[in-house]
Amino acid sequence: MGAHLTRRIFSKSSGTLAASIVAGVCFFAGIAVTAHVGQLVRNGLVAQHKREATAELSEARARLEREISRTVAHGLGIRAYVAQLGDKPFDMADYLKIAADLVEENPSIRSIGLAPNNILRGVYPQEPNEAALGLNYRMNSSQWPAIREAMTKREVVIAGPLDLVQGGRALVIRIPVFLPAFPGQPIKDRSYWGIATLVLDEDGLMSAAGLKDGVGGLRTAVLNKNAVGAASVTFGSPAILDKDHIALPLHLPGGLNWELIGYPETGWTNTGSQVWFTQLAGSLISLVFGTMAFLLINEVYKVRSMALHDPLTGLANRRLLEERMLQLASMCERSGVGFEIFYVDLDAFKPVNDSYGHAVGDQLLIEVGRRLQVETRQTDTVARVGGDEFIVLTPGTMRRHEKEAFLTRLLECISVVFEFSGARIDMRASIGNASFPADAGTVEDLLRIADNRMYAQKANSKQGPRDLPDGGVPQAG
Numbered sequence: 001m002g003a004h005l006t007r008r009i010f011s012k013s014s015g016t017l018a019a020s021i022v023a024g025v026c027f028f029a030g031i032a033v034t035a036h037v038g039q040l041v042r043n044g045l046v047a048q049h050k051r052e053a054t055a056e057l058s059e060a061r062a063r064l065e066r067e068i069s070r071t072v073a074h075g076l077g078i079r080a081y082v083a084q085l086g087d088k089p090f091d092m093a094d095y096l097k098i099a100a101d102l103v104e105e106n107p108s109i110r111s112i113g114l115a116p117n118n119i120l121r122g123v124y125p126q127e128p129n130e131a132a133l134g135l136n137y138r139m140n141s142s143q144w145p146a147i148r149e150a151m152t153k154r155e156v157v158i159a160g161p162l163d164l165v166q167g168g169r170a171l172v173i174r175i176p177v178f179l180p181a182f183p184g185q186p187i188k189d190r191s192y193w194g195i196a197t198l199v200l201d202e203d204g205l206m207s208a209a210g211l212k213d214g215v216g217g218l219r220t221a222v223l224n225k226n227a228v229g230a231a232s233v234t235f236g237s238p239a240i241l242d243k244d245h246i247a248l249p250l251h252l253p254g255g256l257n258w259e260l261i262g263y264p265e266t267g268w269t270n271t272g273s274q275v276w277f278t279q280l281a282g283s284l285i286s287l288v289f290g291t292m293a294f295l296l297i298n299e300v301y302k303v304r305s306m307a308l309h310d311p312l313t314g315l316a317n318r319r320l321l322e323e324r325m326l327q328l329a330s331m332c333e334r335s336g337v338g339f340e341i342f343y344v345d346l347d348a349f350k351p352v353n354d355s356y357g358h359a360v361g362d363q364l365l366i367e368v369g370r371r372l373q374v375e376t377r378q379t380d381t382v383a384r385v386g387g388d389e390f391i392v393l394t395p396g397t398m399r400r401h402e403k404e405a406f407l408t409r410l411l412e413c414i415s416v417v418f419e420f421s422g423a424r425i426d427m428r429a430s431i432g433n434a435s436f437p438a439d440a441g442t443v444e445d446l447l448r449i450a451d452n453r454m455y456a457q458k459a460n461s462k463q464g465p466r467d468l469p470d471g472g473v474p475q476a477g
Contacts, residue, residue: 015297015298015300016298018297019293019294019295019296019297019298020294022293022294022297023290023291023293023294023297024290025293026286026289026290026293027286027287027289027290028286029286030282030283030285030286030287030289030290031282031283031286033282033286034278034279034281034282034283034285034286035279035282037278037282038278038279038282041278042271045268045269045271046268046269049264049268049269050246050268053216053218053246053262053264054246054248056215056216056218056262057215057218057220057246057248057260057262058248059215060209060210060211060215060220060260061248061250061260063208063209063210063211064205064206064209064211064222064250064260065250065251065252066209067108067205067208067209068158068171068200068205068252068253068254068256069252069253070106071106071108071109071173071198071200072156072158072173072175072198072253072254074102074105074106074109074198075156075173075175075196075198076156076175077098077102078095078098078099078102078112078114078175078196078198079175079176079177079196081095081098082095082114082177082179082193082196083177083178083179083180083193086179087179090114090116090121090122092114092121092122092123092124095112095114095122095124096124099112099124100124103124103125107204107208108200108201108204108205108208109198109199109200109201110164110168110170110199110200110201110204111123111124111125111129111197111198111199112124112196112197112198112199113129113132113196113197113199114194114195114196114197115135115137115194115195115196115197116193116194117193117194118136118137118138118147118194118195119134119135119136119137119194120132120133120134120135120136120137121133121134137195143172146159146172146174147174147195149174150174150175150176150195151176151192151195154176154178154187154188155176156173156174156175156176156253156254157173157174157254157255158171158172158173158174158252158253158254158255158256159171159172159174160172160202161202161234161235164199168201168202168203169201169202169203170199170200170201170202171199171200171202171205172197172198172199172200173197173198173199173200173254174195174196174197175195175196175197175198176192176195176196177192177193177194177195177196178190178191178192178193179191179193202235206235211235211236211260214262214265215262217264217265217266218262218263218264218265219236219237219240219262219263219264219265220236220240220260220261220262221233221234221235221236221237221238221240221241221260221261221262222234222235222236222250222258222259222260222261223241223247223258223259223260223261224256224257224258225257225258225259226255226256226257226258234258236261240261240262240263241261243263244263244268245261245262245263246261246262246263247259247260247261248260248261307319308320308323310369310383310384312362312365312366312384313365313366313369313384314369315369315373315382315383315384315390316381316382316383316384317383317384317385318383318385320381320383321381321383321385321391321393322443324381324393325339325341325393325436325443325446326443328393328395328436329436329437329442329443332436332437337395337396337397338396338397338435338436338437338438339393339394339395339396339397339435339436340393340394340396340397340398340403340433340434340435340436341391341392341393341394341433341434341436341446341447341450342391342392342394342406342407342410342431342432342433342450343389343390343391343431343432343433343434343447343450343451343453343454344372344389344390344391344392344410344414344429344430344431344454345388345389345390345429345430345431345454345455345458346368346388346389346414346427346428346429347427347428347429347430347458347461348428349361349364349387349388349427352364352425356421356423356425360420360421360423360425363420364418364420364425364427365384365388367418367420368390368414368427368429369382369384369390371413371414371416372390372392372410372413372414374413375406375409375410375413376392376394377394379394379395380392380393380394380395381393391447391450392410394406397435397438398435403433407431407433410429410431411428411429411431414427414428414429415427415428415429428461430454430455430457430458430461431454431457432449432450432451432452432453432454432455432456432457433450433453434446434447434449434450434453
């Protein structure tokens with residue numbers, strides 16, 4: 001009974017199940033495509049945000065490059081001024097005016113120092129730098145390498161940012177001074193005079209470049225790629241390095257190899273109306289396609305079911321029965337295992353319709369089909385092939401006693417009194433059996449033999465009219 005119930009449920013729901021699976025695949029495929037498109041939209045929003053941030057950062061880079069280049073230009077101006085004085089003995093008073101003008105014009109300059117023959121002779125402002133006067137750079141291991149590099153390369157060298165004794169951090173710009181023997185003499189041929197040093201305050205420099213408090217909602221940092229080993233953050237938060245930051249190279253004099261990097265305070269924008277619209281539209285389209293797929297597949301199964309099943313009882317019809325018989329016959333050629341058919345015909349069914357009407361007759365046919373299914377296996381087929389004719393198809397051949405026991409069960413299940421709308425109907429049936437390939441080598445011959453045996457049994461068992469209890473209909477041949 002359980003196997004029969006499972007078979008009937010699965011048979012009726014197979015179309016719905018298949019339609020549901022296809023609809024689910026279509027829906028989730030659409031959702032996957034929607035998610036992919038949504039991710040592309042989010043990536044596009046991030047890329048757009050990065051382009052906008054890069055534009056902001058480019059302006060800040062230009063300001064920073066301008067501030068450093070402007071300070072270097074001031075140092076070159078001092079070098080030109082020193083060159084004009086020629087071999088005149090050094091006197092800081094000769095440079096105070098130009099030094100004061102430069103510091104006033106560029107507040108980022110903390111101090112200006114002049115060191116003829118690499119000995120610091122003058123500094124502006126003197127306070128709090130007076131203690132450094134007389135410093136011989138050759139004897140200072142921390143400062144001499146940069147000065148020697150400037151002398152050797154005959155070009156500007158920038159070191160730092162360095163921590164100052166006076167407090168704070170600063171870039172130290174070393175500008176070598178060479179005196180010409182005659183106007184227009186090339187730098188490489190001039191004699192070395194000494195070094196001019198400009199100390200550029202880091203905070204003042206970054207403030208002047210607009211980087212002190214970030215740029216346009218970006219946290220910024222300056223990455224020093226000259227550092228020994230891994231690049232280090234010169235200015236700003238090192239945490240930016242762990243983010244998906246943007247970076248722009250800085251084009252600076254003095255051998256500086258810096259990058260300006262930035263990352264938004266709240267991260268890159270990847271949400272917006274475009275993303276929500278894409279997800280909503282994609283979900284709706286996926287739902288529509290899934291629904292359409294469900295309806296289409298379900299309708300296909302309904303049409304197929306109508307073509308292969310009896311509309312009244314839901315049992316297989318003759319077409320489906322013959323298809324399954326042909327399949328079993330084909331398998332028999334390979335395996336040698338045949339099958340059995342049992343041709344069932346109800347006795348005296350016409351008086352039921354005449355006495356109780358077609359509605360009761362239809363219910364009786366449905367009940368007979370149900371009873372036959374109860375007595376069969378899940379692999380068996382019960383088909384209605386005519387008005388009151390049924391065929392039971394069982395794969396595999398039966399021994400004689402098995403066949404007799406099966407026939408007895410079929411006859412007994414049909415003969416159980418049928419009750420419907422107050423009517424009690426006592427039914428009988430005639431059954432003809434045939435075996436493949438023992439009785440016939442083709443499906444057509446097998447059906448014909450089973451049909452003939454069924455009518456032979458009907459003729460042998462035909463009896464005269466007899467009274468039945470409770471108004472039952474008489475049995476007729």
